[in-house]
Amino acid sequence: MSLKKIEKIKKEKIKERLPKDNSTKRIKIKIVGIGGGGGNIIKELSRKLDFSSNKIDFVAVNTDIQALEALGKDLKKVSFGEGETRGLGTGRDIALGRMIAEAEEKKIKSIFSDAKDLYILVASLGGGTGTGSIPVFSKIAKELNLTTLGIFTLPFNFEGKEKIKDSQKAIEEAKANLNAVLTIPNEKIFKIVEDDVPFNSALDIVNLQLAKSLQGLLNTVYSSGLINIDWADIKTTIEGVDQNAYLNTVQAKIGGDLNAFTMELLNNKLVDYDFSRSANVLFNIEGGKDLSMQQLALISEKIHELAPEARIIFGLTQNSKLKNEIRATVLATGTSKKKEKKSEKKKKIVKVKKEKKVEIKKVKKEKPKKPDTIEEELKELEVEINRRNAVEIKKAEEDARKKEDEEDNIFEIPAFLRKKK
Ligand SMILES: Nc1nc2c(ncn2[C@@H]2O[C@H](COP(=O)(O)OP(=O)(O)OP(=O)(O)O)[C@@H](O)[C@H]2O)c(=O)[nH]1
Ligand SMILES: [Mg+2]
Known part of the structure; x- marks a missing residue:
């Protein structure tokens, strides 16, 4: 095969790899x-x-x-x-x-x-x-x-x-x-x-x-990357409603401490955001020809470690302008559901506790005294029935809470193990 032909095939192959x-x-x-x-x-x-x-x-x-x-x-x-x-x-x-x-x-x-x-x-x-x-x-x-x-x-x-x-x-x-x-x-x-x-x-x-x-x-x-991030990826990351977002870009010389580089990337001091609760993380690394998968893997692992609930999308872009330098960008959104659930549960418990306190105060106010008339005796009986109802309600609420906790525990088990259970 002639050199010209090889070049032509190479060009066609590259064309095939670009988004159509x-x-x-x-x-x-x-x-x-x-x-x-x-x-x-x-x-x-x-x-x-x-x-x-x-x-x-x-x-x-x-x-x-x-x-x-x-x-x-x-x-x-x-x-x-x-x-x-x-x-x-x-x-x-x-x-x-x-x-x-x-x-x-x-x-x-x-x-x-x-x-x-x-x-x-x-x-x-x-x-x-x-x-x-x-x-x-x-x-x-x-x-x-x-x-x-x-x-x-x-x-x-x-x-x-x-x-x-x-x-x-x-x-x-x-x-x-x-x-x-x-x-x-x-x-x-x-x-x-x-x-x-x-x-x-x-x-x-x-x-x-x-x-x-x-x-x-x-x-x-x-820019179309070796591993390409496209509009659909960004859309997936920001789609939803009422979400907090995080954005940061950092650039450094190749050969430095990649761990410190990643920490800086995930710690934009200007943005109000709790990274550990991210639901979606999208990140892209740009660099020259010597950009390696290992760098991508290291950053990805760190993100996974810091935001364990997040769905991670990543990209790798060669940028000939970046000589001996690496640049990374991260976009994160959302609040992971699991933690949200826990905080919601906490709120619920505080609310129930508050209601209970009010109930107890009410019951304490109604001090028992000897009934003089049949009307008073009936009233006292009614109070007693209400008190019992309150005890029953409390027990039912506790049972419901226990059940909720049990359900939560089930969801912490991966899907394939859950089935076995
Ligand atoms: N980061 C940043 N904050 C700014 C800038 N200019 C103003 N601010 C902040 O924004 C606040 C609101 O200022 P403006 O944006 O001028 O207010 P406005 O929306 O035009 O409203 P009015 O002028 O009151 O009609 C200020 O109190 C500053 O805290 C800026 O260039 N950058
Ligand atoms: Mg103004």
Whole structure:
């Protein structure tokens, strides 16, 4: 066989291995920045991420026209509630922000009308526009059956407890209508920088870190890997409702301590998330030609050890730009069911105990005394019957709890052993 022919066969073989419909290239994403902080973050993202090939659309939404203009010409902008705020922002009025978003339903629907695969909502909470709008955006996204990821920052502690509470409330409401939500308390910045860092630089560091992680995630879908992660994998990871999310990207020189590298990957200090309770973990490793399966296996084992309940999806991508370096990205979501069940059970027990305490107090109040009349004697008899009923109810509840525990134990046994039992 001639050399030319061998080359031709080689090329055909490589072609065969690539995804036929080129599906990884067709994923369309829109990132919507809401309010001042949301706009700043997507500006940082648009600088970092490649959107020249129309893969990612950015749009900034605000009630503050000056803030929108400060984002430059390249970002698409939508102004909200000009009639109400005269383009000056809500002045941290959450109720006003919400009212405006509700009145701008048409504009929100039009932002969502371009049939993207994934819509990412980004806002810094604590002000009026972002905090008031995210529950409205989320509700409309759910009605339109879109796949969504929320990325929200919480205010610094020094901005006041009230603001943090209002922001958390808005996140809870939005989360019920989004697939997954990544929460970054701005306060966590102090875990990675000195306390005396200027306010604006602190915000920039948070924004930059977030941009890096999102870049890592999008790299995993946009480049076809040796072991390929595609849109379906990401969709599986974020699908569901009311889930917390975790995202991180780290890069290091090859030959270093891979264990420490993995620990850093799984410990993004800015994100509010309990990794050990992950239900889904997706991770991708990028590296040069010398990327090995062993590295993949080691990271995978560590993830399994730290998040034993998680379903793990992994990918391996060769990236010729990474010379002597390795980069890993992880996206995790959810709360593993088993632990959730246990915590729910705990809550139930606390509730039953509380009810019991009230019952006991009631019974104690009814001190026995000698009946004078037949009516009083009958009343006493009734109390006695009720007391017995309470004892019977308590016993029935205890039996039910025991049964529940037994059932739980059965589920801890793997399926094939359960059958035997
Ligand atoms: N991480 C991060 N947080 C920011 C940024 N800008 C503001 N924040 C935080 O977000 C909170 C809300 O500020 P804005 O985003 O300006 O508020 P808004 O949604 O525009 O609302 P109003 O201006 O009150 O209508 C602030 O209290 C800060 O904690 C930013 O660029 N990055
Ligand atoms: Mg503002």
